[in-house]
Amino acid sequence: MSKFDSYLSDSCLLDNILIYQWQAWDGFLISHLAADYCHIDAHYDDEISNLEQHLTPNIRAVLFQVNLTNAGVYPAKRLQLIRALQARNILVLNLEVEDISKRNLHQLLQQAGLRSAKAEKYGQANQLLFIKSNLNWGGEIELRLPQELHEKLLPQKPSLITGWDNYYVIKRCDIDPELWFNSSVVIENYIENSENSFFRVYGFGDSIVIVKAHSEALIKKLTEHPKDINIMLSKHQILTEKTELAIDLQETIKTFITHYPLAYFCLDIVHDAFDPIQNTFDSAQNTGAHYIIDLNLTPYAGVKQQTSDAVNFLCQGARSFLKRNLETELQMELVEA
Numbered sequence: 001m002s003k004f005d006s007y008l009s010d011s012c013l014l015d016n017i018l019i020y021q022w023q024a025w026d027g028f029l030i031s032h033l034a035a036d037y038c039h040i041d042a043h044y045d046d047e048i049s050n051l052e053q054h055l056t057p058n059i060r061a062v063l064f065q066v067n068l069t070n071a072g073v074y075p076a077k078r079l080q081l082i083r084a085l086q087a088r089n090i091l092v093l094n095l096e097v098e099d100i101s102k103r104n105l106h107q108l109l110q111q112a113g114l115r116s117a118k119a120e121k122y123g124q125a126n127q128l129l130f131i132k133s134n135l136n137w138g139g140e141i142e143l144r145l146p147q148e149l150h151e152k153l154l155p156q157k158p159s160l161i162t163g164w165d166n167y168y169v170i171k172r173c174d175i176d177p178e179l180w181f182n183s184s185v186v187i188e189n190y191i192e193n194s195e196n197s198f199f200r201v202y203g204f205g206d207s208i209v210i211v212k213a214h215s216e217a218l219i220k221k222l223t224e225h226p227k228d229i230n231i232m233l234s235k236h237q238i239l240t241e242k243t244e245l246a247i248d249l250q251e252t253i254k255t256f257i258t259h260y261p262l263a264y265f266c267l268d269i270v271h272d273a274f275d276p277i278q279n280t281f282d283s284a285q286n287t288g289a290h291y292i293i294d295l296n297l298t299p300y301a302g303v304k305q306q307t308s309d310a311v312n313f314l315c316q317g318a319r320s321f322l323k324r325n326l327e328t329e330l331q332m333e334l335v336e337a
Contacts, residue, residue, distance in 0.1 A: 012311075012312060012315065013033060013034055013035045013315065014033055014034045014035065014038065014315055014318055014319070015034070015035040015037075015038055015058060016038075016058050016059060016060045016061065016322065017034060017038060017059070017060070017061045017062070017063055017093075017318065017322070018038055018039070018040065018051075018054055018055065018059045018061070018062045018063070019034050019038055019039035019040070019062075019063050019065055020039075020040060020042050020051065020062055020063065020064050020065065020066075021039055021040070021041065021042060021064075021065035021066070021067075021298075022041065022042040022043075022065070022066045022067060022068070022074060023066075023067040023141055023144060024065040024066065024067040024298040025039055025065070026303065027300060027301065027302055027303045028065070028067075028298060028299065028300050028301060029202065029266070029299045029300065029301040030063070030065055030264070030298070031301075032301060032311055033204065033311060033314055033315055033318070038059075039065075040054050042064075042066060042074070042075055043075065044074060044075050044076055044146075044149060045075065045076060045077075046075045046077065046081065047077055047080070047081070048080070048081055048084035048085070051081070051085075055088065055090065059090065060090065060091060060322060060326055061090060061091040061092070061093055061322055062085055062090055062091070062092050062093065063093045063094060063263070063264060064078075064092070064093070064094060065297075065298050066298070067141050067298045068136075068141060068142060068145075068153075069099065069100055069101050069134075069135045069136040069139070069141075069142065070098060070099045070100075070101065071098045071099075071100075071297065072098035072099065073153050074153065082095065091322065091325055091326065093263040093264060094262050094263055094264055094265075094297055096260050096261060096262050097260055097262060097295070097297070100136055100295045100296060100297060101134050101135060101136070102132055102133070102134050102186040102188075102294075103134050103183075103186055105292070105294070105295050106118045106186070108259075108260065108295070109256075109292060111259070112255055112256060112258075112259040112260070113255065114252060114255055114256065114292065115289065115291055116188075116291065116292070117130070117188035117189050117191060117270070117291045117293050118186070118187075118188060118189075119172075119187045119188050119189045121180050123172055124172065125171065125172055125173035126171050126172070126173065127171065127172050127189070127190075128169050128170070128171060128172075128189075128190040129169065129170060129171070129172055129175065129187050129188065129189060129190055130167065130168075130169055130187070130188045130189070130190045131161070131167060131168050131169070131170060131175075131179070131185055131186075131187055132161065132167045132185065132186050132187075132188060133161040133164070133166070133167070133184065133185060133186075134183065134184055134185060134186050135184075136296070137163070137164045138161050138162055138163040138164045138165075138166055138167075139154070139161075139162065140162075140163050140164065142154045160179075160182065160184060160185055161184070161185055164219065165219065167218065167219055168218075169190050169218060175187070188293065191270045191271065191272050191291055191293075192270075192272065193271060193272055193273045193288065194273065195214065196214050196215055196216050197212060197213065197214050197271070198213055198214075198215070198220045198268065198269065198270045198271070199211065199212055199213065199249065199267075199268070199269040199270075199271070199290075200213055200222060200266065200267070200268055200269075201253060201266065201267040201268075201269060202265075202266050202299065202310075202314060203235070203257065203262065203264065203265045203266070203267075203317075204263070204264050204314040204315070204317050204318045204321075205235075205263055205264075205314075205317035205318040205319070205320060205321025205322065206234055206235045206236070206316075206317040206318075206320045206321045206324075207232070207233075207234060207235070207313050207314050207316060207317020207318070208232070208233050208234070208235055208238055208253070208257075208317075209230055209231070209232050209310050209313060209314060210230070210231040210232075210233065210245065210253075211228060211229070211230055211231075212228065212229050212231065213225060213228045214227050214228060220268065220270065230307065230309075230310050231244065231245065232309070232310065232313045233245075234317070235257065235317070238250060238253055238254050238257065239254055239257075239258070246271075246288070246290075248271075248288065248289060248290050249269065249271070249290045252269065252290045252291075252292065253267070253269075256292060262297070263318075263321060264297065264318075265295065265296070265297055265299075266294075266295070266296040266297075266299035267292050267294065267295055267296075268292070268293050268294035268296075269290050269291065269292050269293070270290070270291050270293050271288045271289060271290045271291065272288045272289055273288045
């Protein structure tokens with residue numbers, strides 16, 4: 001989150017969700033939320049027998065944390081694992097979306113009726129456009145796969161952009177025309193505002209933590225800027241109440257989580273200073289058009305302890321979400337019986 005705070009004891013952490021992870025534990029947000037003994041390493045050839053010894057009586061759900069752009073390809077028997085877990089009445093989280101590539105995100109946003117940053121080929125010649133990798137983190141994580149899996153799981157290796165820090169801004173008139181047809185990259189409108197602010201949205205179960213963050217860098221990252229603030233809201237508040245958030249920001253988050261009810265996720269949202277309702281530019285920067293530019297199912301947070309109130313809030317949201325879903329399943333079983 002935006003600032004680091006005091007140490008949080010393991011007793012406060014989640015201990016009934018098994019984190020099945022590949023390249024997504026040390027320093028990742030989930031490691032600050034779940035007890036250390038509740039995570040196991042994933043392997044490409046895993047079967048349910050590899051998980052069974054970890055499915056202790058306290059484990060009521062499994063969260064797949066596979067740090068690939070398309071997590072659906074890992075492990076090989078992912079679908080069989082999911083079905084085997086569900087047959088054991090274990091809730092499997094985050095089945096709604098597997099592919100977080102930029103191109104797929106554009107499609108998800110379009111299907112939900114949300115604006116996206118996707119740029120059109122024709123437009124103002126001097127407009128600044130953002131060139132990004134279609135793969136998450138420029139495909140750096142995919143390259144960590146064993147060499148024998150590259151051909152199977154990485155049919156197109158990143159070439160033009162080989163890391164998250166290779167993204168760049170260019171005028172539309174200076175773009176090589178062939179770049180528009182390069183499927184390894186995406187071209188987006190470069191969206192900015194005078195206070196260099198953006199939003200990081202963390203969701204876990206019934207809790208949403210929104211970080212209003214600030215960064216002058218081209219690629220927006222959390223840097224513990226002194227002006228950063230955390231806003232903690234329940235999913236119910238986002239969906240049904242008027243909150244302190246700008247109307248367009250709240251509506252953007254609300255629409256996304258309604259169409260894609262992921263249990264655990266992170267969104268990056270940028271905004272300009274334009275108020276589409278009033279058709280004016282707002283100098284206070286609290287309104288404007290908001291654009292989801294990144295969806296991450298394995299958000300990184302750093303190795304330091306996160307702000308304790310935000311961690312507690314996310315854990316509380318996970319617990320209430322899990323309790324409600326398990327009670328619903330139990331009621332359904334009783335009805336069927």
